[in-house]
Amino acid sequence: MCVGVPAKVIEKKDYTALVDVMGTRMEVGILFVPEVQTGEYVIVHAGQGMSIVDRDFARASINEWEKMAHANVI
Template identity: 40%
Template sequence: MCLAIPSKVISIDKATHSVTLETMGVRRQASLDLMEEEVHIGEYVLLHIGYVMSKIDEASALESIKLYEKMIQSMDEEYIDEEYK
């Protein structure tokens, strides 16, 4: 199974056809080579293996990010529980 991560466009580099994205506090570069649609600063997109795949509306992006955060918290709690058994 592959996951696309909702990320916010922070900056756009037209020379390299890439963007800087922010995802849950982490910034990374991503290619726009697979995007047919124009993206703008402040929009949310789906990131998959270093490529922007499509746009996503802000409400859906924020809901997905909340779910990712809950999954990460749950995994952290399981890890801590296992460490102290």
């Protein structure tokens, strides 16, 4: 199973971007989404921005990730 997380683009360079994933910043490749702009959201998988998603989808997805991160699993 592949899992991608939404990330907000903070700074764009030629082939990489600095993104924020739920408060953690990291650099990811943007070869698959070279048209992405600062402030937009991308789905990140294996260190690569895979697709651009709209803000509402990204926020809803982040909300679900946060629920899973804080779930009490026994």
